[in-house]
Amino acid sequence: MTTSQQERLDRFRARQTAQDRNLFGRISGAALSSRSQAKRLLRSVGTLSITEWRVLWDLVEAGPLTVTEMATIQRTDHALISRTIPPMIEKGYVVTTTGAEDRRTSLVAITPSGHTVFDETSATMAQRRTAIKDAFTEAELDTFLALIDRFERIVEGPMPAVSQTEDVA
């Protein structure tokens, strides 16, 4: 290996180390790993996709919900939920009714069949949550969530405000 190849490798390693402290990349990486794991686990215990599973979990825990409510709970785009519902109706997992008080809304409810496919995932996904519970104390979880809150305040707006001490990398 030539010196210039070694230098190239050194620069790659330095970059990797530097990015280990980049919160944007770290949070993205953690989220993507989490999603992949969830996907593998769900595939191992049934046929539900991640989004289908999340919908059923919300409905099992909270009863009938609107598309907007589920999107809010799941911190995702309403379009993703909206698109996930019709195939779930076809599979017999959920039913929808137009809102009685607000006919723009549709109220989604789980069916017995939906309960069944959801129940097949429960032990596995509960085990996954337990692993998190075991890994963090309540105080550590509080700290983690407070830090995530702060991060979110920065990434929620169009552009975060910065102090006068800003430096340009």
Add this chain to the structure above:
Amino acid sequence: MTTSQQERLDRFRARQTAQDRNLFGRISGAALSSRSQAKRLLRSVGTLSITEWRVLWDLVEAGPLTVTEMATIQRTDHALISRTIPPMIEKGYVVTTTGAEDRRTSLVAITPSGHTVFDETSATMAQRRTAIKDAFTEAELDTFLALIDRFERIVEGPMPAVSQTEDVA
């Protein structure tokens, strides 16, 4: 509003509150918000997509890199990088050469043109990083990264190990 509608709303709110403490959802939400913000910012200062921008940032900081190296740095799938490169070559932002020592690899390097489009984003994206720097002390960043490390150890495997005290939700 009837009592049953009020109860439905109460259950929705309770579910939302409960999910505020769900690390999986919180980390995913934070990552997605971050990605959307980055996308908006990039659109406001040029035409680079998020993945194109990440590629250029890596190349600017570390010099020529292979697809696998960039995927490792960015904690993403090599296929995403692999697919992003040809259009960037067509746009004149990068060039590739087959690795001298390992003809399986291709070494990607930025061009002057790529530097130019990247430079147009630099102030904005640096400002974004500064906002993070301003929001967290070094100690808080250390804590945040340590917690993310721990979370990642749980989500990296096929299934996390759990203690005997596991409970099924």
Add this chain to the structure above:
DNA sequence: ATTTTTTACGTGACAAGTCACATAATTTTT
């Protein structure tokens, strides 16, 4: 009462990201 604004959701079009597989090249094992 009417008009304007806002909201819920469905859809088009697209980007981001993943999984699996194939080919070529390299490394390891025999």
Add this chain to the structure above:
DNA sequence: AAAAATTATGTGACTTGTCACGTAAAAAAT
């Protein structure tokens, strides 16, 4: 030296997620 295993990358096919827009319905303003 040959065979087997592993790795780098490209690609097919798909899922996840987003942005923008349109329509219908509701709320707010006039």
